[in-house]
Amino acid sequence: MWLLSQHSRLPALASLRVESVGLPLLRQVNTYLKPTTAALQVFGNYATRNVVNLASSQLTELVANGILTSDFAFSSGYVIVETEGIIIGCALYLPGRLISQFPRHLFTAQTWEDLSK
Amino acid sequence: MTSRSPEQCFASYRSIILDFADFCEKLRHPLPVHLRINTLKALVTETCLRLTRLGIQWILEDPIDIVLRVRNGVRPGHLREYSLGHLHSQAFSSVLAGLILDPKPASLVLDLCAAPGSKTTLLAQLMRNNGVIVANEKNPTRLIPLRTNLKRLGVTNTISVCYPGQHFPKLLAFDRVLVDVPCSGEGTLRTGPDGTLRWSGQSGSRLPSLQRELLLRAFDLLAPNGILVYSTCTYNPDENESVVQCLLDNRPASIEPISLDIPHAPGLERWQEITYDPSIRLCWRIYPHQLDTVGFFLARVGRAN
């Protein structure tokens, strides 16, 4: 599922051979809809619930291991991961653990080497 | 690939570049690293603070408050802020092309040669993700970095398409058209450690004829009160003023003044045996000894009344 800004002349564009449109918003995972990290980084600031605020060290662990063992006061489901007021992306919360859903490109060692600074 | 000194490489431009010695001297220094703050995802002040906390020295490029010049040695792609899409590595002169196009939030915009999307994503930022941008790129493999950048920078108002720009369908008229053509890239050249420029440039190729075709088609897609920007990162008049002259000769186009307060040189009056239309002086030539960035040519074009 994709998101595109509204525009009165959009119908006229429909005759173009389109390769991609807007920003991917949700993906279907089994029977669930998973919000994309790309969309959460833009719109996650507007969320009022299901936001998990991680300390830098917790985020480092989640990035390094793909999983963070910890209890949060959520029911199971997709949550928005935030640290220091910055939206990082999407994770899946299951009782006692948070599982990263970040895309691979966010994970390069160099990119995150300064995470703890 | 040729390896020559700046003086040898650009000897034919000695008569058109004021302070030619300073120009050549500047090419002996590395290109500065410029970062654009992506205000679709980040705030300028917070981003600057974070960079300071990381020990990165920066200055805002006056009067453009979204472009930072950072100390050499910073590898932008390694910054967390980069992968989160708060920052984009983009030459100052490349940012100017988008600012000069001046899209409005409701505009319908065509970016005719869009990949890898540095200017498309800037246009989306200036439009605050409103309106619609059609980002066209002829080369299908270059659509991949274009899409990656659109996603990383959180752009929601863009459709990507894949046409040879010179044959882009004339289905509708656009309020703004950017024609950032493929060019010989002379403006990106700086000397390596051996003091020579390594240049695999394509001057003398069929670039000017492709550039003319792209600009003519772009103009045909422009709405009556629309604005078009033609840009290259080369000093070569055959790819710059001569292409704009071809537009003036073949279409009811007018060259518009550019109202930014940035150091630049005017478009040329003549080159070799060619005398250009006087309005071409309103175009901008960006030279690195006047503005330390990639050399550029910018023309702001409207429809003549």
Ligand SMILES: C[S@@+](CC[C@H](N)C(=O)[O-])C[C@H]1O[C@@H](n2cnc3c(N)ncnc32)[C@H](O)[C@@H]1O
């Ligand atoms: C100077 S680059 C554009 C840079 C881009 N505007 C940016 O700011 O990131 C020129 C682009 O035009 C593409 N191109 C080459 N021939 C083209 C054509 N006939 N129609 C459309 N695009 C073309 C090239 O593949 C290249 O990606």
